[in-house]
Amino acid sequence: MKLSPRLNAINQLVTQPYTHIWDCCCDHGFLGAHLLLQGMAETVHFVDSVSSICQQLENKLTRFSPPTQNNTSPHWQVHCADVASLKLAQSARQLVIIAGVGGELSIKLLTGLLEHNAQLDFDIIVCPVHEQFQLRQFLITRNLKLISEQIIEDNQRYYELLYLSRHAKQALTSTGEMWNLRLDAHQRYLDKTIQHYQQRSRSRPHPALSAYLKIQQNPGIA
Structure with missing residues (x-):
């Protein structure tokens, strides 16, 4: 299935293989399935707290697990679990x-995840539906650094x-450094955020x- 602009943007970020990829709150598992078929991890983990979603996803993956781009059998696991209490692999x-x-x-999920895996080093991709400012402040307090950031427009909604x-080397800021107000989508998103x-x-x-x-008053810094 074709990915939405938001999920496709996440998919395109993963350019180097990982040992484990954890697709959390995976819903129908579209993103994890694409990463699986591209061979971007030795094991792709699908995580959701809803048992019916997990069962449906496990059935689909069992029926449809073709070879990856590297002609190897894909490895996957489905976990019906709370992400906040998830124990990652020792990798x-x-x-x-x-x-x-x-x-x-x-924030709630990452708080538990970081606490339960404090000794592990792992990368994070997060793309919240809203409350980006509060999430960024939380991430800053956890000393997380930025590999990249971008604004995504998908079905008349905006995501960071x-x-x-x-x-990583780049410091994370509360509002982000990815703004380009010459782009209509960025200007619309900023206007909507200010109104909120x-x-x-x-x-x-x-x-x-x-x-x-x-940011609005000083477009030269965006």
């Missing part, structure tokens, strides 16, 4: 993907796609509002 080369859920839930590692925080600032100023207004 140095692994990637965790959390996409399609809100920023607050992403963050590729992270503790050993203006509404939230009616009773009490929200710190995100002034941060995003600076």
Whole structure:
């Protein structure tokens, strides 16, 4: 199945194979399946907390597991589990993907994941549905650095796609450095974000509002 623009953008980020890739909150497993068939991991793990989703996905993967691009049999596992309590493999080369859920839930899942795997080094791709500012602040407190970041427009919705590692060189910021206001999509997303925080600032100023207004007022820095 063809991936949505959001999932395709995540798929294109993975250019080097991992030992393990964990597709968390995997829903129908479209992203993990593409990574599996491209041979981007020795094992792709599909993780969801809904048992019916996990059972359906396991049935599909069992029926349809053709050779990968490297002509090897794909390896996969389905886990019906809470991502926050997930124990990763004892491997140095692994990637965790959390996409399609809100920023607050992403923070909850990553809090548990980082605590339960504190001794492991793993990369993270996160693409929240909303509350990006709060998620970025959380990630900064966990000393995660930026491999890359981008804005994705998909079905008239906007997403921030963050590729992270503790050993990357670029510092993560609360609003991001990926803005290009010459692009209509970026300008629309910024306008929508400012309107959101203006509404939230009616009773009490929200710190995100002034941060995003600076981007609008100083387009040369974007």
